[in-house]
Amino acid sequence: MAEELVIDVKGLTKKFGGKTVVDHFDLAVPKGLIYGFLGPNGSGKTTTIRMVCGLLKPDEGSGACLGFDVIRESAAIKERVGYMTQKFSLYEDLSIRENLEFIARLYSLDDRKRRVAAALADLGLEARATQLAGKLSGGWKQRLALAACMIHEPRLLLLDEPTAGVDPKARRDFWDTIRHYARQGVTTLVSTHYMDEAVQCDRIAYIAYGRKLLDAPTREIPARIGLQGFEIVADDLEEPARRLKDAAGVDVIARFGAAIHACGRDEVALEAAVRPLAAIPGAKLTPIRPGLEEAFIYLMNEARDNFE
Amino acid sequence: MTPPKPSNARALAGIGRSLSRILAIFMKEMVQMRRDRITFSVMVAVPILQLTLFGFAINTDPRHLATAVLLKDEGPLTRSILSGLRQSSYFDIIAQARSEAEGEAMLRSGRISYLIVVPENFERDFVRGERPEILIAADASDPVAASGPVSAVREVALRALAADFERLPATLRPDPSPVNVVVHRQYNPAGITAYNIVPGLLGVILTMTLIMVTSIALTREIEHGTIEALLSTPVRPLEMMIGKTTPYIIVGVIQTLVVVTASVVIFRIPFEGDVIIFAFAIVVFIMTNLILGYLISTAARTQMQAMQMTFFVFLPSILLSGFMFPFRAMPEWARAIGECLPITHFLRMVREVTLKGAGAADIVGDLWPLLVIMSVLATIAVMRFRRTLD
Numbered sequence: 001m002a003e004e005l006v007i008d009v010k011g012l013t014k015k016f017g018g019k020t021v022v023d024h025f026d027l028a029v030p031k032g033l034i035y036g037f038l039g040p041n042g043s044g045k046t047t048t049i050r051m052v053c054g055l056l057k058p059d060e061g062s063g064a065c066l067g068f069d070v071i072r073e074s075a076a077i078k079e080r081v082g083y084m085t086q087k088f089s090l091y092e093d094l095s096i097r098e099n100l101e102f103i104a105r106l107y108s109l110d111d112r113k114r115r116v117a118a119a120l121a122d123l124g125l126e127a128r129a130t131q132l133a134g135k136l137s138g139g140w141k142q143r144l145a146l147a148a149c150m151i152h153e154p155r156l157l158l159l160d161e162p163t164a165g166v167d168p169k170a171r172r173d174f175w176d177t178i179r180h181y182a183r184q185g186v187t188t189l190v191s192t193h194y195m196d197e198a199v200q201c202d203r204i205a206y207i208a209y210g211r212k213l214l215d216a217p218t219r220e221i222p223a224r225i226g227l228q229g230f231e232i233v234a235d236d237l238e239e240p241a242r243r244l245k246d247a248a249g250v251d252v253i254a255r256f257g258a259a260i261h262a263c264g265r266d267e268v269a270l271e272a273a274v275r276p277l278a279a280i281p282g283a284k285l286t287p288i289r290p291g292l293e294e295a296f297i298y299l300m301n302e303a304r305d306n307f308e
Numbered sequence: 309m310t311p312p313k314p315s316n317a318r319a320l321a322g323i324g325r326s327l328s329r330i331l332a333i334f335m336k337e338m339v340q341m342r343r344d345r346i347t348f349s350v351m352v353a354v355p356i357l358q359l360t361l362f363g364f365a366i367n368t369d370p371r372h373l374a375t376a377v378l379l380k381d382e383g384p385l386t387r388s389i390l391s392g393l394r395q396s397s398y399f400d401i402i403a404q405a406r407s408e409a410e411g412e413a414m415l416r417s418g419r420i421s422y423l424i425v426v427p428e429n430f431e432r433d434f435v436r437g438e439r440p441e442i443l444i445a446a447d448a449s450d451p452v453a454a455s456g457p458v459s460a461v462r463e464v465a466l467r468a469l470a471a472d473f474e475r476l477p478a479t480l481r482p483d484p485s486p487v488n489v490v491v492h493r494q495y496n497p498a499g500i501t502a503y504n505i506v507p508g509l510l511g512v513i514l515t516m517t518l519i520m521v522t523s524i525a526l527t528r529e530i531e532h533g534t535i536e537a538l539l540s541t542p543v544r545p546l547e548m549m550i551g552k553t554t555p556y557i558i559v560g561v562i563q564t565l566v567v568v569t570a571s572v573v574i575f576r577i578p579f580e581g582d583v584i585i586f587a588f589a590i591v592v593f594i595m596t597n598l599i600l601g602y603l604i605s606t607a608a609r610t611q612m613q614a615m616q617m618t619f620f621v622f623l624p625s626i627l628l629s630g631f632m633f634p635f636r637a638m639p640e641w642a643r644a645i646g647e648c649l650p651i652t653h654f655l656r657m658v659r660e661v662t663l664k665g666a667g668a669a670d671i672v673g674d675l676w677p678l679l680v681i682m683s684v685l686a687t688i689a690v691m692r693f694r695r696t697l698d
């Protein structure tokens with residue numbers, strides 16, 4: 001075996017009331033990697049993560065997580081995984097310290113007192129340790145939840161949108177922590193909607209409608225999609241946006257700040273569609289190299305055409 | 309063959325981890341119980357409400373009780389006692405029985421509630437300082453605690469005799485009390501009396517509050533979304549059940565103490581039984597109720613559903629357990645249901661223990677069915693517990 005796979009599942013399928021939410025999903029996550037999990041709302045990210053850690057039973061498929069069978073050995077998996085739920089799932093009527101102590105006891109940690117103290121110190125919450133968790137702001141709840149799921153020093157972190165609602169400074173701290181763990185061999189599967197976080201992942205799986213559309217090293221993704229692009233600025237951005245909509249050769253139109261990015265895989269067709277826009281008052285066209293975000297929008301558009 | 313030592317060590321470590329997880333849930337539940345106003349008020353309000361409600365139904369300060377006297381001795385002392393009884397507002401002396409048989413016939417017919425008997429040689433024994441007995445036969449189907457009349461008779465006798473008493477030389481004055489008042493017979497002790505209402509009340513209070521608080525043990529976790537984090541930890545179904553129910557044993561014990569104190573102090577229910585056996589029966593009953601509530605919470609999806617299900621337990625518990633209607637008078641199907649209810653066995657045990665002073669041997673007949681019910685409920689609850697979010 002070339003590299004040790006921490007998650008190795010094949011054909012995972014989950015149906016809710018006849019609707020296939022995750023459809024024959026394969027995932028191979030090597031040890032020590034930060035694996036990004038991207039996809040639009042309702043695409044099945046949470047459901048997949050739950051199946052990987054034994055919280056949901058797959059209807060089909062099989063595989064292993066940390067070397068344990070995801071269907072038969074979920075007890076062993078639960079002991080070794082740190083799972084941070086998308087929705088805050090600690091106790092709002094317990095204090096910060098009580099929540100951490102509770103989790104530490106559930107994992108039967110010998111040095112419970114020390115680990116709770118360390119977690120509080122990392123969070124910088126020692127002074128507010130007796131405050132009820134429900135009274136924390138959204139961002140602080142996320143940070144507490146993250147600390148709670150790491151308290152038993154798991155070898156695998158499954159983080160479901162861990163930084164939703166967290167301020168930029170705390171997000172940077174969070175990613176520093178994840179990278180620090182990764183260097184020590186901890187593997188992370190993290191779902192996110194933020195592009196600045198996606199670029200920090202070593203590898204990304206993109207999921208839509210329960211199917212994996214792409215699974216590649218982050219750096220290679222733009223090249224793999226092979227998009228060409230133009231940045232367009234104009235006095236009134238509505239005008240170019242309207243004219244590019246449904247234009248042949250334009251696969252992606254997206255606003256980036258005060259500009260529009262128009263991208264397509266067919267360079268000739270794209271140029272043909274974009275060049276005439278130069279006549280619009282104040283218009284300026286600049287060729288660009290489309291990044292991750294354009295790539296994902298492209299994937300999403302393709303998926304919509306295929307599934308709807 | 310593996311050497312036994314490492315596997316033993318592993319088993320021990322496993323038990324240690326298991327205990328740690330139970331403790332985690334136990335402590336968490338304790339904290340939440342303290343902070344949750346609704347749970348707390350259910351636990352406090354229901355007993356107070358029930359005690360007050362039924363307290364009104366129980367006449368604790370009875371007056372003008374239909375009474376007959378049977379005087380087997382004649383003399384100045386006896387006459388003093390008789391006039392004392394006539395003057396007390398406690399008793400209405402409506403008849404003077406001529407014989408034991410006549411007095412008992414009056415009791416049985418319901419014409420009188422009390423028969424007070426002054427035995428032969430009462431005067432002689434009194435003067436000799438032999439503390440003669442005044443006997444009371446009571447119709448226990450009348451909802452009056454017997455301790456009230458007993459003390460009333462003693463007081464009347466003492467006051468009536470005080471004058472005659474003074475005339476005796478000091479050395480002859482009997483000590484501490486010149487007469488002994490005893491209840492020597494009761495009729496219909498299994499009928500609906502305060503005796504039965506109060507132990508029954510204890511059963512109903514424990515059933516209602518304990519099932520209610522544990523029936524939302526899991527639904528609350530589901531509704532708050534905390535179940536997801538909980539299920540992603542290594543906690544096992546049995547640990548979950550133990551951790552989530554045991555904190556409420558303390559609640560049940562406190563409720564029991566309140567009701568028992570109220571019964572003894574306010575309702576003057578005599579407590580005849582062995583405290584240890586009583587406590588044991590109570591704890592088994594409390595645990596059975598908690599597990600029943602927990603079982604409901606494994607089936608309910610929302611707190612509302614859980615509440616509705618608990619009412620399916622309350623109704624038969626009140627109607628078919630012998631609390632409301634005499635058990636033996638119920639049709640067979642109703643008795644069959646009654647036998648499956650924890651409270652039925654509890655009521656029988658508590659009556660045996662508190663009223664008749666029954667020992668361990670006397671309650672075994674109802675203890676084992678209770679233990680069987682508890683084990684069956686616990687097994688179903690552990691099997692029903694969903695380890696996944698499906």
Ligand SMILES: Nc1ncnc2c1ncn2[C@@H]1O[C@H](COP(=O)(O)OP(=O)(O)OP(=O)(O)O)[C@@H](O)[C@H]1O
Binds near residue numbers: 039
């Ligand atoms: N327990 C459930 N019962 C029924 N449907 C469900 C259940 N859980 C998820 N779904 C459905 O499955 C689909 C995928 O949901 P999932 O939560 O996995 O998406 P997601 O990718 O995590 O979305 P988001 O980015 O919004 O978190 C959704 O349409 C959702 O409504």
Ligand SMILES: [Mg+2]
Binds near residue numbers: 045047086160
């Ligand atoms: Mg999700």
